[in-house]
Amino acid sequence: MFSDCRYKPHVHNVQLYCTKNNKEDRTDDIAVNRLIVRRGQPFQLTFHAEQAFRPRQDFFQFVEQTEQFLLINIPFANYGPKMLVNDSIKVLEMARNSYDPNEIYIAEKDFVPQRLTLTLKAPGTAVQFSEIVAEVVFENPLPKTLKNCSITLMGSGLLQQPEICRAALIGPRDRMKVSVRFQPCCAGLKKLVADFQCSAFTKISASCNIDVKPALADNVAQVMMNGYLI
Numbered sequence: 001m002f003s004d005c006r007y008k009p010h011v012h013n014v015q016l017y018c019t020k021n022n023k024e025d026r027t028d029d030i031a032v033n034r035l036i037v038r039r040g041q042p043f044q045l046t047f048h049a050e051q052a053f054r055p056r057q058d059f060f061q062f063v064e065q066t067e068q069f070l071l072i073n074i075p076f077a078n079y080g081p082k083m084l085v086n087d088s089i090k091v092l093e094m095a096r097n098s099y100d101p102n103e104i105y106i107a108e109k110d111f112v113p114q115r116l117t118l119t120l121k122a123p124g125t126a127v128q129f130s131e132i133v134a135e136v137v138f139e140n141p142l143p144k145t146l147k148n149c150s151i152t153l154m155g156s157g158l159l160q161q162p163e164i165c166r167a168a169l170i171g172p173r174d175r176m177k178v179s180v181r182f183q184p185c186c187a188g189l190k191k192l193v194a195d196f197q198c199s200a201f202t203k204i205s206a207s208c209n210i211d212v213k214p215a216l217a218d219n220v221a222q223v224m225m226n227g228y229l230i
Contacts, residue, residue, distance in 0.1 A: 013048040020044070076142055080200050088112045116141060120194045120206040128187045128215035136165075136194045138204070139175045146170040149198040151178055157186030158210065170198070187214040 016035040021043040022028040027036040037043045047053075072093075079089050088110045097103035122134040136151050149170050154162040165178040176196075184190065189211050196204040 012050055015046040015048075017044050017046075076144060076200075083113065084200075084202055116196075116201060116204050118194060118196050118204050118206040120192065120208050122192055122208055122210050126184055126210045126212045128212055129183055129185065130215070131181055131183050132210075134180045134182070134192060134194075135177070136180070136196075136206070137175055137177045138170070138196045140170045140173060142200075143172045145172060146198045146200055149176060149196070151176065152195045152197075153178075153180050153192065154195075155190055155192040155210075157188070157190045157212070158182060158184045158192055160185070184210070184212040187212045 018035045019028065019032045022030070022032055022036055025036070025038045025041050025043065027038065030036055035043070072091075074091070082089070090108060090110050092106070092108045095105045095107075097105075117139050119137045120134065122132060124132060126132045134153060136153065138149075138151065140146050147169055149167040151165045152162050153159065153165075159182050163180045163182070165180070167176050170176050189209060191207055192210055193205060193207045
């Protein structure tokens, strides 16, 4: 997009012919109220100066305005430790005009990192005092190894006590998968909760509801004989 023209002597008016130029360069579908031309394509402008143009003494300087996108890689090591106690990070960017070093632009934005994926499933039909299997999967999205990892599974009326599964390391882009077998001791709608934590992340949780069907009378009697019923 053409944005500026610097010419001495002073130019008091410039005709951009936006509609004509954009149509010829097939950019009129973007806009017709501003000049948008394609790289390497000719276009027409008319300048009105305060005095006659002298080719050997006067000069034109065009400044092209284009949107530039820069990919900035912020290493996890720079912000990861702070994410243990924060939910967002603030990025501050400063740019300097190459034509005027005193012209500085500053922008800032808060980013909320995407939450990590922890999945919890308990497939099948849950019956009181009958064994059921819960599956928990955590995927490491980082290009670095996570240390001191653990998954804790808990649920009132489902587990007698929290089940903790540990892994010393989870490699880059790798996953931690655990299966926990348990016997629900109470019937009704119950909630099973899984928590993941490691040296880099805390409070990564997932949950699922489990509708526990009442046990048959024979199963209850057997459990009472084994001293399991509480």
